[in-house]
Amino acid sequence: MRVLIIDDQASLLDSMRFFLEQRKCKVYTALTGKEGLKTAFRERPSLVILDLKLPDMDGQIILKKLRNDMPATQVIIVTAFQDMENTINCIKLGAFDFIHKPIDINEIDSALNRFDKINRARTHQDPPQKQGVAAPSDGKTPYIVGKSQPMKEVFKKIAMVSDSKVTVLIQGESGTGKEVIARTIHYQGAWKNHPFMVVDCSTLVDTLTESQLFGYEKGAFTGADVTRKGTLELAGEGTIFFDEIGEMPLRLQSKLLRFLHEKEFIRVGGSKVLQSDARILAATNLDLAKMASNGRLRSDLFYRLRVVTIYVPPLRDRRSDISLLANYFLKKIGHKHQMPIKTITSGARQLLESYAWPGNVRELENSLIRAAVLTKSPVLTREDILNAISETGVDAVQEPSEKTLAEVEKEHILQVLKIKQGHLGKACRTLGISRPTLRKKLNQYGYK
Numbered sequence: 305m306r307v308l309i310i311d312d313q314a315s316l317l318d319s320m321r322f323f324l325e326q327r328k329c330k331v332y333t334a335l336t337g338k339e340g341l342k343t344a345f346r347e348r349p350s351l352v353i354l355d356l357k358l359p360d361m362d363g364q365i366i367l368k369k370l371r372n373d374m375p376a377t378q379v380i381i382v383t384a385f386q387d388m389e390n391t392i393n394c395i396k397l398g399a400f401d402f403i404h405k406p407i408d409i410n411e412i413d414s415a416l417n418r419f420d421k422i423n424r425a426r427t428h429q430d431p432p433q434k435q436g437v438a439a440p441s442d443g444k445t446p447y448i449v450g451k452s453q454p455m456k457e458v459f460k461k462i463a464m465v466s467d468s469k470v471t472v473l474i475q476g477e478s479g480t481g482k483e484v485i486a487r488t489i490h491y492q493g494a495w496k497n498h499p500f501m502v503v504d505c506s507t508l509v510d511t512l513t514e515s516q517l518f519g520y521e522k523g524a525f526t527g528a529d530v531t532r533k534g535t536l537e538l539a540g541e542g543t544i545f546f547d548e549i550g551e552m553p554l555r556l557q558s559k560l561l562r563f564l565h566e567k568e569f570i571r572v573g574g575s576k577v578l579q580s581d582a583r584i585l586a587a588t589n590l591d592l593a594k595m596a597s598n599g600r601l602r603s604d605l606f607y608r609l610r611v612v613t614i615y616v617p618p619l620r621d622r623r624s625d626i627s628l629l630a631n632y633f634l635k636k637i638g639h640k641h642q643m644p645i646k647t648i649t650s651g652a653r654q655l656l657e658s659y660a661w662p663g664n665v666r667e668l669e670n671s672l673i674r675a676a677v678l679t680k681s682p683v684l685t686r687e688d689i690l691n692a693i694s695e696t697g698v699d700a701v702q703e704p705s706e707k708t709l710a711e712v713e714k715e716h717i718l719q720v721l722k723i724k725q726g727h728l729g730k731a732c733r734t735l736g737i738s739r740p741t742l743r744k745k746l747n748q749y750g751y752k
C-alpha cells in the first residue's frame with residue numbers, strides 16, 4: 305500500500321514512517337500542505353494521513369481537494385480532540401477516519417486494518433460518491449468527546465444526517481450523551497440558525513402537552529385568552545428534540561405520527577391546517593421495539609421514528625473514551641469554577657477506567673466535579689475519586705459488606721435517585737418498580 309503522511313512534525317513523520325514500513329507500506333512524507341498536495345498528485349497514494357493543522361494551509365482545504373480530484377485516495381485525518389466541529393466537517397467532506405493527537409500507534413494500526421478491510425470490499429464497487437459540503441462553524445456546537453470505534457460511528461452518523469431533515473432516533477442508557485448528540489446534529493447542520501427546541505415527554509401531562517406542542521386558539525379552553533403558538537410552530541425550520549419519546553401519551557403519539565407523515569398540524573381549538581418544516585429528533589433509553597410489541601408505543605410511530613437510529617453505547621462498553629473524557633471534564637471544571645486545571649494520578653485513571661459507570665458519562669462528569677471541588681491538592685488520587693464516586697455511584701467499587709437486604713435496597717434506591725437527579729419516573733425505570741412502590745418506599749425512609 306502507498307501511504308502519504310502530511311504533518312509538520314518531522315519527528316512524528318519519522319516514527320510513522322518506521323511503523324508503516326514495518327507493515328510493508330511504501331511511505332511518502334511532506335511537512336507542508338503545498339508539498340503534500342504536490343506529492344499526492346505525483347505519487348497517487350491509496351491513503352493519505354493528514355494533520356488538520358499545517359503551517360501553510362488549512363487541512364480541510366487539502367482534504368476537499370484530495371476528495372474532489374483523487375476520489376480513489378482515502379484520507380485519515382489527525383486531529384486534536386478539541387477539534388470536534390472540524391472533525392465532523394471532515395467526515396462530511398469524505399474523510400475515511402480520524403485519529404487523535406497525541407498519536408497512539410494502536411489507533412493507526414486499527415485505522416489501517418479498517419482501511420484494508422474496506423478497500424478489499426470496495427475493489428468491485430463504483431468509485432466513492434462525492435460527499436456534501438459542511439456548513440461553516442458557529443461555535444455553538446457542544447463538544448462530544450470520544451475516540452472509541454462506536455463513538456467514531458456516532459460521529460459519522462451525525463455528519464451523514466445533519467444536513468438533511470431525516471428523522472433520527474437516538475438510543476442509549478441514561479447519561480450516555482443522547483441530548484449532546486441531538487444538539488450536535490442541529491448545530492452542525494444547515495438549519496443551525498433556527499431554533500433547537502426540547503420536549504421532555506416524561507414530564508408532560510396529556511392535555512397540557514397538546515397545547516404546548518400544537519399551540520392553541522383564543523378561547524380553546526378556560527384561560528386561553530390569547531392565541532399561542534406551540535413548539536412545532538416556534539421551531540420553524542429548526543429542530544424539535546423529543547426526549548424520552550417512549551413516555552409520550554398514546555393519544556399524542558397519533559398526533560405526532562400525523563405530523564411526521566404530513567408535516568401538518570392544527571392548533572388546539574382551531575380548524576386551519578398549518579404546515580411545519582421542523583426536523584424531528586427523538587431519544588429514548590427504553591426498548592421501543594418491545595414497547596411497540598406490547599402496545600405501549602404505536603408501532604407505526606416506532607417505524608417512522610427509527611428511519612435512522614444512532615445507538616450510543618454505555619460508557620462501560622467504550623472504556624477507551626474514559627481517559628479522554630476525564631481530561632476534557634477536568635479542563636471544563638477548571639474553566640467553569642475558575643480554578644487551576646487538576647490532573648489525576650495513574651491509580652485514579654485506572655480506577656476511572658475500571659469502574660462500571662452505571663450513570664454513564666453524566667456520572668463520570670459529576671464524580672469529577674465533586675472530586676475536583678472537594679480536593680485541595682492539584683492532583684486527584686484514587687482515594688479522591690473513590691470518595692466522589694461512592695457519594696453518588698452504585699456499589700461497583702465497594703468492598704463486600706454485612707448489610708441487611710433492606711439497608712442495601714434503601715442505599716441503592718437513594719443512589720439511583722441521586723443519579724437521576726431526583727427524577728422519580730427515570731428512577732422507577734432504572735429500578736424496575738412502579739411509581740407508587742417507589743413513593744411507598746421513600747415514605748418508609750422518612751421522605752415525603
Ligand SMILES: Nc1ncnc2c1ncn2[C@@H]1O[C@H](COP(=O)(O)OP(=O)(O)OP(=O)(O)O)[C@@H](O)[C@H]1O
Binds near residue numbers: 476483485589665669
Ligand atoms: N461524549 C461526550 N462528550 C462530552 N460530554 C458528554 C459526552 N456524553 C455525555 N456528555 C455530558 O454528560 C452529561 C449527560 O449527557 P446527556 O444529557 O446528553 O445524556 P442523555 O443520554 O441525554 O441522558 P438522559 O437519558 O438521562 O436524558 C452532559 O453534561 C453532557 O454534556
